[in-house]
Amino acid sequence: MLNGxxxxxxxDNISIGEKAILFFVGLVLAILVYLxxxxxxxxxxxxxxxxxxxxxxxxxxxxxxEDLKGDYRQVAALMxxxxxxxxxxxxxxxxxxxxxxxx
Numbered sequence: 001m002l003n004g005x006x007x008x009x010x011x012d013n014i015s016i017g018e019k020a021i022l023f024f025v026g027l028v029l030a031i032l033v034y035l036x037x038x039x040x041x042x043x044x045x046x047x048x049x050x051x052x053x054x055x056x057x058x059x060x061x062x063x064x065x066e067d068l069k070g071d072y073r074q075v076a077a078l079m080x081x082x083x084x085x086x087x088x089x090x091x092x093x094x095x096x097x098x099x100x101x102x103x
Contacts, residue, residue: 044072052079060087 014022051064063083064076 041072044068048072048076048079055083060090 047065047068051062054062055064060083064079066073066076066080068076
């Protein structure tokens with residue numbers, strides 16, 4: 001509680017206009033931090049969503065970008081692993097189909 005008393009004690013020595021400016025600066029900083037953090041999350045999700053949309057449309061060479069942060073990187077890596085395994089299965093099916101066709 002001592003810190004709270006110290007801060008309020010400091011605020012007693014400044015004018016109303018200075019308090020308003022401090023409040024405004026604090027509000028702007030809080031909004032900036034919020035926008036930066038949620039913007040990064042939306043950007044990561046958008047990149048994953050865009051890649052998956054292209055894959056859904058048939059672009060089997062597309063991969064989900066893995067240069068993301070945190071859990072998004074792990075999700076992207078898992079999606080790419082699934083895509084790789086699916087490509088491998090598709091290749092085996094095509095190879096088997098070609099072998100069968102030649103007999």
